[in-house]
Amino acid sequence: MGNGLVKDIWVLSKRSVLTTLRSPFSFIPNLLISTFFLLVYDSGLSGISQLPAFDGANYLAFILPVSVVSAAIGGAGGAGQGIVKDIENGFFSRLLLTPASRLSIVLGPIIAGMLQLFVQTILILIVAFLMGLEVATGFLGVLVVLLLAVGWGLAFAGYSAGIALKTKNAQAAQAGTLIFFPLIFLSTTFVPYELIESSWLKVAATINPTTYIFESMRTVLIDGWKFWGIAKGIIAIMIACAITITFAALSAKKAVSRG
Amino acid sequence: MVKGTIYVEHLSKIFKKGNVQAVKDVSFAVEEGEFFAFLGPNGAGKSTTVQIVTTLISPSAGKVYVAEQDVLTNPKGVREHIGVALQETGIDPSLTGREMLHLQCRIFGFTNKQAKLRTSELLEVVQLREAADRICGNYSGGMRRRLDLALTLVNKPKILFLDEPTTGLDPSNRKSIWNYLHRLNKEEGTTIFLTTQYLEEADTLADRISIIDDGEIVATGTPQELKAQIGNDIIAMNFENEGEAEKAEAAITQNMPGTDFVKRSTELNLYVQNGTKRLMEIVRLLDQENLAPQTINVNTPTLDDIFLKITAESEQKRGGVEHG
Ligand SMILES: Nc1ncnc2c1ncn2[C@@H]1O[C@H](COP(=O)(O)OP(=O)(O)O)[C@@H](O)[C@H]1O
Ligand SMILES: [Mg+2]
Numbered sequence: 001m002g003n004g005l006v007k008d009i010w011v012l013s014k015r016s017v018l019t020t021l022r023s024p025f026s027f028i029p030n031l032l033i034s035t036f037f038l039l040v041y042d043s044g045l046s047g048i049s050q051l052p053a054f055d056g057a058n059y060l061a062f063i064l065p066v067s068v069v070s071a072a073i074g075g076a077g078g079a080g081q082g083i084v085k086d087i088e089n090g091f092f093s094r095l096l097l098t099p100a101s102r103l104s105i106v107l108g109p110i111i112a113g114m115l116q117l118f119v120q121t122i123l124i125l126i127v128a129f130l131m132g133l134e135v136a137t138g139f140l141g142v143l144v145v146l147l148l149a150v151g152w153g154l155a156f157a158g159y160s161a162g163i164a165l166k167t168k169n170a171q172a173a174q175a176g177t178l179i180f181f182p183l184i185f186l187s188t189t190f191v192p193y194e195l196i197e198s199s200w201l202k203v204a205a206t207i208n209p210t211t212y213i214f215e216s217m218r219t220v221l222i223d224g225w226k227f228w229g230i231a232k233g234i235i236a237i238m239i240a241c242a243i244t245i246t247f248a249a250l251s252a253k254k255a256v257s258r259g
Numbered sequence: 260m261v262k263g264t265i266y267v268e269h270l271s272k273i274f275k276k277g278n279v280q281a282v283k284d285v286s287f288a289v290e291e292g293e294f295f296a297f298l299g300p301n302g303a304g305k306s307t308t309v310q311i312v313t314t315l316i317s318p319s320a321g322k323v324y325v326a327e328q329d330v331l332t333n334p335k336g337v338r339e340h341i342g343v344a345l346q347e348t349g350i351d352p353s354l355t356g357r358e359m360l361h362l363q364c365r366i367f368g369f370t371n372k373q374a375k376l377r378t379s380e381l382l383e384v385v386q387l388r389e390a391a392d393r394i395c396g397n398y399s400g401g402m403r404r405r406l407d408l409a410l411t412l413v414n415k416p417k418i419l420f421l422d423e424p425t426t427g428l429d430p431s432n433r434k435s436i437w438n439y440l441h442r443l444n445k446e447e448g449t450t451i452f453l454t455t456q457y458l459e460e461a462d463t464l465a466d467r468i469s470i471i472d473d474g475e476i477v478a479t480g481t482p483q484e485l486k487a488q489i490g491n492d493i494i495a496m497n498f499e500n501e502g503e504a505e506k507a508e509a510a511i512t513q514n515m516p517g518t519d520f521v522k523r524s525t526e527l528n529l530y531v532q533n534g535t536k537r538l539m540e541i542v543r544l545l546d547q548e549n550l551a552p553q554t555i556n557v558n559t560p561t562l563d564d565i566f567l568k569i570t571a572e573s574e575q576k577r578g579g580v581e582h583g
Contacts, residue, residue: 011362
């Protein structure tokens with residue numbers, strides 16, 4: 001009786017996806033807001049791209065990463081929300097009482113969260129293309145943007161799952177995600193680094209990992225295959241994932257260990 | 260094949276949070292095919308015990324073997340052989356009853372085809388076939404309980420653990436759950452460990468009962484043994500006020516030493532072998548003392564009486580309720 005790890009993960013991820021689809025209000029607002037960013041900022045701010053620092057780049061391509069990253073953070077938050085819901089309605093305990101591997105019980109909601117943000121990112125990219133997006137690196141570049149979004153989302157999913165398992169409280173999990181929302185705006189959100197005037201925002205943008213994600217995506221979208229520009233974001237993702245996944249694993253261990 | 264036995268020795272659990280000792284040196288053994296009940300009031304330690312023996316939380320001390328596996332060192336092995344319905348149901352409200360059951364089957368290693376079959380079998384057993392494709396978030400309390408019970412049966416467990424499975428249910432749902440459990444135990448030979456606050460439930464279903472109070476087992480036996488333990492009859496008296504009851508208590512202690520009794524405010528219960536014969540003595544004694552109870556009855560004890568007597572005694576030991 002019982003399954004291997006892979007089948008456990010498969011079965012439990014499928015169920016998390018189904019649960020997510022059954023409550024569309026858990027992801028539709030996030031998707032709408034992210035698309036809204038794209039439409040409003042592009043039509044409202046695209047004049048800035050006439051400035052010389054933009055080098056004639058298309059503002060749509062510049063602002064697209066903001067929309068993608070905000071969708072990713074919201075989508076990743078869904079992983080924590082899912083876990084908290086399971087704990088609250090007793091389903092988490094029911095799973096713990098089965099022979100299912102403990103890892104799969106925690107990974108199910110995280111994988112569903114990743115899938116959710118993967119689909120969201122594709123939808124946003126489609127909207128962007130409909131708005132006239134041009135990508136310097138073509139289709140492969142779009143894939144890189146997708147992977148960066150998923151990677152950054154995974155870091156957040158680890159964080160939100162960790163908070164969920166630690167607090168077992170829906171509000172705390174939600175608030176934990178919201179705290180990081182401002183990170184999107186304390187960065188090179190609307191203008192390139194050279195155009196940021198206030199010095200504190202420059203400092204914030206430098207230490208904010210989101211800046212490097214934006215930079216990676218913009219490099220791919222606007223500048224082409226430039227190794228260092230792209231690598232910065234990947235490094236930021238790896239560091240963030242290492243931290244948050246460790247945090248999630250430790251909280252998970254505590255939550256499923258029988259203290 | 261492993262045996263559906265439960266073996267618990269010197270089990271204790273201290274919750275660091277709140278510094279509560281929820282379970283105090285509890286030992287018991289349940290044989291294969293036995294229907295065993297833990298009877299106790301709220302906060303007695305029933306759920307804590309269930310969570311320990313089902314691998315959910317770890318004990319502070321003691322040994323626990325379930326289905327011949329050590330709960331501490333081989334929790335996965337234990338989980339394969341047991342079905343557990345905790346006090347709170349464990350259901351994902353966004354799935355339908357059928358989806359919940361199918362998922363549970365898949366987790367236990369069934370193929371899709373086997374899972375389909377087992378799911379429809381179990382839906383039939385708990386009479387949820389018609390509601391099977393509705394989202395279980397919309398089920399009534401009784402339907403949830405029945406679905407929860409079906410979920411615990413997926414793997415045809417050797418041992419079933421049920422933590423207050425009928426609390427809060429209406430009589431008809433309670434009766435139908437009693438029926439499944441009785442059948443499961445008698446026909447399939449499933450070992451059942453049930454906790455309850457209802458004496459009637461333990462009396463109807465269980466082969467053997469342990470009464471648990473404040474983390475300790477205070478009595479164990481078959482329903483008949485427990486009843487015999489407190490004498491064949493109860494002489495139940497109710498006085499006009501507490502003062503009278505106290506006087507009667509004093510008179511009885513003095514004139515009939517060794518008589519087993521429990522006093523609760525204006526009520527005085529005597530536990531005796533031959534009720535009708537002793538009744539005359541008691542009435543004469545009370546008359547001498549100018550005491551007249553408002554009511555006096557001779558009853559055969561129910562589990563209710565045992566429960567009241569035993570919990571009153573353990574409260575007295577702790578100095579909770581005064582005794583004269
Ligand atoms: N997780 C916990 N942390 C701290 N105290 C607990 C916890 N669970 C139960 N308790 C305490 O342990 C005692 C026994 O509780 P429980 O086993 O739930 O009793 P029952 O199921 O018989 O009502 C109670 O005093 C309860 O408050
Ligand atoms: Mg309980």
